[in-house]
Amino acid sequence: MTTENVQVQHAEQAETADNPHRRSIRSFVLRQGHLSTGQARALEEFGPKFCIDYTPNALDLDAAFGRAAPRVLEIGFGMGQATATIAAARSDTDFLGVEVHTPGVGSLLKLIGEQGLSNLRIVQHDAVEVLEHMLTPDSLDGAHIFFPDPWHKKRHNKRRLIKPEFVKQLVSRIKTGGYLHLATDWEDYAIQMLEVLSAEPALQNTATSETGYAERPDYRPLTKFENRGIKLGHGVWDLVFKKN
Template identity: 65%
Template sequence: MSLPETDPPPGDAPSDNGTPAADEPHPLHRRLKSFVRRAGRTTDGQARAFAELGPLFLLPYRAEPIDLAATFGREARTVLEIGFGMGEATAHIAALMPETNFLCCEVHEPGVGALLKRIGEQGLANIRICAHDAVEVLDHMLQPDTLDGVHVFFPDPWHKKRHNKRRLLQGPFVAKLAAHLKPGGYLHCATDWQPYAEQILDVLEHEPLLRNTATDASGYAPKPDYRPLTKFENRGIKLGHGVWDVVFERR
């Protein structure tokens, strides 16, 4: 499929939603889908990480529920991350929260290799990677009411108005995420594109299973301490771009 002509997003853009050609219906209108396959070259270091660490940390997709305790080798809180890009934030957070398990979905092969490389370099044991569509992982591998958190950081903003319908965080997908959270579990989204932040806030506020944790009248949350400033975010801040965090809890 050909990529539509769009300006590059202002910040991070992990592979998180579909890329139909400009005259094709959006995947959300055909079949809910969480990713876009992007071109990229796997480096020698990433290839070595695949070979050496893939058998330990890659979780093959299968269309049946998994036992999270068996998958991670322990009973622990589990957070799902969707579209981790090159894994910089993922590895940082996993190192800060060794008591938490992180199940991470990303279909971009260089990104998967980069996170595997970080796992080896930092000695992380609490990450498992499923290189598959997060929607199918939610539908078939994860039971409802099993996740303690979901992270969706800097999804592709599709900032041209005619492409807004391609954004990942829309009602059907948010409902799916909410149903997989335990009561008290959280959904944390972050974006550096204000119109997308406004849409995310609106969609989450209309999901009956969720409630906003923000105390500020704007509805946006302060950046949680665990989320690092990535190099892209730092660059954006220097250019005067804002960043918006939205944190909701399952009722």
């Protein structure tokens, strides 16, 4: 996977003796990493304002952002560079980023402070539980999942985030007319993504290409890792679907 987005979050329910609903198979490995001085300072200075604690209760998005506006969820924003760039360019839209890794949260908070961004909020928690408990049906105008962990070894494919049950739940939180935008630089994962999204009856592919993949929307910036891959001849696949 790319370094940019090692942090996509997902869990499947697996039965255990003590808890039949314990989430034990995850699509992320919790690598806390090292906090830089700037990230630690940003967590302390900006965390109280821009981070939202996980709660098993519905989140009032208008109260969280202090306004009524279109809302886009981003799952697994990595170190946050693309997220900050998109938020800066789309100031009329609010972005809720979900990320489990503390250095990534600190990095995005640092960018928020440096760029004076006001339309970003962060939940540091498993995205599946955030979707299930904090976000209500039809509360989002869109969702972004850029470069999720491909778990490229076949025996690890079961850990991949993009599966029918997850997509169905995610789509239920998106309003009619809203969109779901995925991107990956692993071709076999792109094929799986296309199959899963195409099989979801509530979604319609916006791509005009016969391949089913979309041109990269202007709002999604190229990351340095993506640019490096393109120069090496690696492919990148974007999928943009609309909710019927």
